[in-house]
Every structure is written in structure tokens, then in C-alpha cells.
Amino acid sequence: MKKLLTALSLTVAAPTAALAQAVEPAGRPILEVVPTLKAGQFVWAPDAAAEGPGLLIVNLATQRAILFRNGVPIGASSVSTGRPGYETPTGVFTILEKQKVHHSRTYDNAPMPNMQRLTWKGIALHAGNLPGYPASHGCIRLPPKFSALLFDATRLGMTVIITSLPVAPQQSAPPDMAAAIPPAAMNLARAPFEWHPERSTKGPVSVIVSAADQRAVVLRNGVEIGSAPVRVSGEVKGGWAYALRSWDDTGQHWLKLQFSGPGGGMEVSPNEGDRFDAPWDFRHNVQTVLRPGSIIVVTPQTLQAGSSGSALTVIENEGRPR
CATH class of the missing domain: 2.40.440 (L,D-transpeptidase catalytic domain-like)
Structure with missing residues (x-):
């Protein structure tokens, strides 16, 4: 088996308003689109697998997230994870709670749209600013539209794996x-x-x-x-x-x-x-x-x-x- 997608370690460009949008796969496999995503961009192709178990891979090294359904990649996005001193933990998590409208109890009531909780200590997936590098207090920030699509595609108990290696399953x-x-x-x-x-x-x-x-x-x-x-x-x-x-x-x-x-x-x-x-x-x-x-x-x-x-x-x- 060949080594996996080390190209995911490509440098992420700085975001602009024009980049905060969906990218059309144009017939390309999702995993080929992932390295080309700029900060704020995402790709979404749910018809590749209409149903089946979900699995989300968040990569701290590449600042990317990939959603698999029934083993098939159906979406991917740029992310912004925890900055130095607030590092996002690696490991295997499940989605513990989901709230479309949520505000942080820790950080000045900050809005966290499409919040999906991974730990009771404050780590979650949610919509937020994506500057092109790790900048959060530990949460995983997503483009607003992708966060909404992901929210609707997941369920409580679904597995989320956070890795520090530039590889994909x-x-x-x-x-x-x-x-x-x-x-x-x-x-x-x-x-x-x-x-x-x-x-x-x-x-x-x-x-x-x-x-x-x-x-x-x-x-x-x-x-x-x-x-x-x-x-x-x-x-x-x-x-x-x-x-x-x-x-x-x-x-x-x-x-x-x-x-x-x-x-x-x-x-x-x-x-x-x-x-x-x-x-x-x-x-x-x-x-x-x-x-x-x-x-x-x-x-x-x-x-x-x-x-x-x-x-x-x-x-x-x-x-x-x-």
C-alpha cells in the first residue's frame, strides 16, 4: 500500500472574503481536492455516499478536516485549531452534544454556531474565523457554511479522530x-x-x-x-x-x-x-x-x-x- 497523501502538508494561504466559499470538485476525487483548499474553502459532495456510518478526521498538521461516510470521503474543509498554549488535543472522540446556536461559557459569551461538543472541558467543532493557521482556544473552527452542512450530516456518538500527522485514512x-x-x-x-x-x-x-x-x-x-x-x-x-x-x-x-x-x-x-x-x-x-x-x-x-x-x-x- 502506498504512503498516504503527504501532499496534505502543503502550506495554507491567508484567507480573503473571496476564498470563504465552496470549491467544486469538478470530477476530481475529494482527497485530490484537499491539498488545494485555501483558508476558508471547503468541498462538499454528499452524493458520493448517501448513507452509512460517518467518521471525521481533523488534521492539526495540515489544518484540514475530512468527512467520510460509509468509508467514502464526502466533504473536506480548511480548519483553524488551537494556537500555542491552547493546543487542540489529539485522540479519538465522539460527538457528545450538538447545538445550532451556542455561546461560550468560558470566553466572554463568544458565539459558536453549529457547535458539536467533543469534550466536556470545552473542545468542540463550530463555525469561526479561519486565518490560515492555528488560532483558536482549542476548538476546531470551520467555515460557516461547511459547519452547517457538517452539523446536518452527523449524529451524536459519531467518531471524530484528531491527528497530528499529515496523513489520511x-x-x-x-x-x-x-x-x-x-x-x-x-x-x-x-x-x-x-x-x-x-x-x-x-x-x-x-x-x-x-x-x-x-x-x-x-x-x-x-x-x-x-x-x-x-x-x-x-x-x-x-x-x-x-x-x-x-x-x-x-x-x-x-x-x-x-x-x-x-x-x-x-x-x-x-x-x-x-x-x-x-x-x-x-x-x-x-x-x-x-x-x-x-x-x-x-x-x-x-x-x-x-x-x-x-x-x-x-x-x-x-x-x-x-
Whole structure:
């Protein structure tokens, strides 16, 4: 698999009123249009995939956002993220709240049209000024018209991945959680694990695998429904994520991307699933709850609160503040 779209790291030009507009794709694939977008510009082609699970990728390095639906890019935009001292966090998020009309409780009642909250601590997607570089207090600013289109195309619980690498997702072989475990890696095949799907019976599913903790946690609608010991062979460089874009008679179809670390290509081995050593029954149970739109995240970071290391958010599931 070829290296992914390093051209996304092109310098962003300064905005003008004329640039704050939609760009016609003119028959070009969305991912080819992305590097040409100037500050304030966006592209929108929802007919490329009329329905299916959504996934938004926000790239801090390139100041771009790309919306996928059913694994197909249907829109992209220039953005403005957090300036120095107010950096936008990287990681995997879900949309926690949506408000067409919203004002900041922290920054002088500032308007935040088409607000889509990613954390209860103030990080959100919303319409705002796009000067061509990171300039916000941590939020992700979008062109006003694109913010409205995006607001209508998303739903609560949809996954948003914020990455610091100039790459975009591509198709990959799945991290087959139900694959047979090679005899040399059967240390955890019958290890005990927790599984309580009744704690949350519906909603988006995310599997978080921590190489530091050697453990996986399964969340459904932000509620932990399972956990198990998991070992990942090989070096976990910065971490990566898989998104299940569809599931048909030919099998599962995934997207894969790195969201932190040194970057590089997204090449995937045909034996990707062999890297994961986990209890057999846990693998089977995970397969029963996966749906299109589910996310599997592999991170070198610990998931335990108060740990040292670089900041990385992985599905905020704390309760809403009063």
C-alpha cells in the first residue's frame, strides 16, 4: 500500500472574503481536492455516499478536516485549531452534544454556531474565523457554511479522530479480533476477562487497546461493557485506529490511520490480526457487538488516570458537568 497523501502538508494561504466559499470538485476525487483548499474553502459532495456510518478526521498538521461516510470521503474543509498554549488535543472522540446556536461559557459569551461538543472541558467543532493557521482556544473552527452542512450530516456518538500527522485514512485489512491465534502466541488464549453487554445495550462501540497496560477496554455508548488482557507484538509507534466502514458477504472493510507518533506509511500486513494476543472468547464477544462505524484504537499510552506521558484523549466518557 502506498504512503498516504503527504501532499496534505502543503502550506495554507491567508484567507480573503473571496476564498470563504465552496470549491467544486469538478470530477476530481475529494482527497485530490484537499491539498488545494485555501483558508476558508471547503468541498462538499454528499452524493458520493448517501448513507452509512460517518467518521471525521481533523488534521492539526495540515489544518484540514475530512468527512467520510460509509468509508467514502464526502466533504473536506480548511480548519483553524488551537494556537500555542491552547493546543487542540489529539485522540479519538465522539460527538457528545450538538447545538445550532451556542455561546461560550468560558470566553466572554463568544458565539459558536453549529457547535458539536467533543469534550466536556470545552473542545468542540463550530463555525469561526479561519486565518490560515492555528488560532483558536482549542476548538476546531470551520467555515460557516461547511459547519452547517457538517452539523446536518452527523449524529451524536459519531467518531471524530484528531491527528497530528499529515496523513489520511485508507482501506486496510481488518484487525481480525476473531482470528485464530498462532500456537506460539497462545499465552492469553484462555485468560479470564470481563464481559457485561447488558450495561449498555445500544450505541457506538469502541475498543481501546493499551500497549502500556496490556489491556483492552470495550465501550458502548461511552459505557465500559468489557475488558481483557491483550498483548500487541511489535513496536506501537504512536498508535493507530481502525474504523469499520462496512460489513458484507465478502467480509469486514476497515479504514486505518495513525493519529500520533512519527508518521510514515499505513502499510498493513495480511496477518494484522496475529499481532493481538487475547482470550479467544473475548475476541468472539467483541465481534458480536461490532457494527459499521465501530472503532478499534491501539495506543502506546496507559489508560489509567494520573499517568505520565504525552496527552492523548481516547473516547471521553466522563459525565456531563453540572
